[in-house]
Amino acid sequence: MSSLKVAASWPLSSRLVCAGLLGALMAVVVYVAWLGRLAETLQAAQAEEARLRVAHQLAQAKAGRLPALRAGQRQAAATLARLEQQLPRQQEMADLLSSINQAGLARGLHFVLFKPGPAIPATLPSHYVALPIAVQLRGGYHAIGAFAADLARLPRIVTVHELALVAGSDGVLTLDAVLHAYRLPDAAELAAQTKLLPVKTQPMPVPRVVAPALDYDAADLPDPFGAAVQAVTATQNAVAAPDLKRPREALESLALSEMTMVGSVRHEGRLSALLQAGGRVHVVAVGQHLGHDHGLVTEISEQGLRYREVLQDANGAWRARRGGIEVQAGKVVKPIIAEAQP
Incomplete structure (x- = not known):
């Protein structure tokens, strides 16, 4: 058997065959190493593909819910706008x-x-x-x-x-x-x-x-x-019930808070109030009714008018209270004293 120590003295054909075998062996080693790295890359790509498929399915599911989500967003905006309308400045x-x-x-x-x-x-x-x-x-x-x-x-x-x-x-x-x-x-x-x-x-x-x-x-x-x-x-503060069958007068359809006294007028010795309400001016005399709670005008002066209301509480009892509309302020004077007698 020839020794590698004297390989230089081998015939040329033997040396060429040995070199070819050595090159083939090295090529096999390199190929095996490259093939291993390629297998790892392939596995990573396959895992990424699986992840992307799952993400794609989730995105498709979200896209399918997009109309419902947009409708919910519009409903939330409408609800917020409606609630903001209940907030005063x-x-x-x-x-x-x-x-x-x-x-x-x-x-x-x-x-x-x-x-x-x-x-x-x-x-x-x-x-x-x-x-x-x-x-x-x-x-x-x-x-x-x-x-x-x-x-x-x-x-x-x-x-x-x-x-x-x-x-x-x-x-x-x-x-x-x-x-x-x-x-x-x-x-x-x-x-x-x-x-x-x-x-x-x-x-x-x-x-x-x-x-x-x-x-x-x-x-x-x-x-x-x-x-x-x-x-x-x-x-407490009980009074007689009002006549519920009485025909309602024009100013009884408006709230007292919507009325403003803008002046007064005297005719045949009797003073009447000029109330601005409902987009027009009304001439109101003592004894007329106004407001939602059976309000009755009891007194008129150049400074304002006084009225008396009759209300029913939660227990069914009727009670009276007084208030007024002043010319100077142009606002309703809030009732602060309840009547003990009708």
């Missing part, structure tokens, strides 16, 4: 506070405390500013329940928080609560919110479904605080 908050006060007075409740607090700034992603109002009022159980239902039916959003109901020694209930009235932020508040907006876009929140306001229909149920409260409420 800052200059309209006085009317909202007056409506809350009127709702309590209309139910025969007496306000011991009505104190608006400082506004709570809007926090992102909120679109409103909350105004807390500390209230304390006294009255009957069912009258308080009806008042809460009236708050829910207001055209503006008002919520009740920290509610506490206590029966006093005189049989009258005392309600302590914090009402939250909501309004749109003004320009300065919007600018402050814009500075605090995050760079990353936040997804639109899904609007919460709010149950519609319902009428208070529990007046026939027993009062959990006892019959004494009912007796006090039923007899």
Whole structure:
């Protein structure tokens, strides 16, 4: 057997054959190594293909839901716009506070405390500013329940928080609560919110479904605080019921808040008021009716007119209250004293 040490002395043909065999061996080694790397690349490509197929299927599923998602987005935008319509602006908050006060007075409740607090700034992603109002009022159980239902039916959003109901020694209930009235932020508040907006876009929140306001229909149920409260409420400020069969007059179709006294006129020694309401000026004399609650004009002067209303509370009792419309202010004077006699 020839030794590799004397390979240089081999015949040329032997050397060529040995070189060919060595080259073939090296080619096989290189091919096997390249083939292994190629197999790894192929496996990685196959895994990527499987991942892309799954992603493609998910994208197709999302694309199929796109019409429903767009419809949901439109519905959310419409719901947000509708809710924003229930939010007054800052200059309209006085009317909202007056409506809350009127709702309590209309139910025969007496306000011991009505104190608006400082506004709570809007926090992102909120679109409103909350105004807390500390209230304390006294009255009957069912009258308080009806008042809460009236708050829910207001055209503006008002919520009740920290509610506490206590029966006093005189049989009258005392309600302590914090009402939250909501309004749109003004320009300065919007600018402050814009500075605090995050760079990353936040997804639109899904609007919460709010149950519609319902009428208070529990007046026939027993009062959990006892019959004494009912007796006090039923007899307090009681007056005779109005004539419900009486033909309604023209101004009884309009709310008192829509009326403004613009002057007065004297004819045959009798002074009549000039009320602007419903887009026209009405001549009103003593004894005429106006407003939704059987309002009766009792006195007219050059400074304004006085009226008397008769309302029915949650317990079915009729009671009277007085108010007026002044020429100088051009606004309704809120009733603050209930009549004890018709």
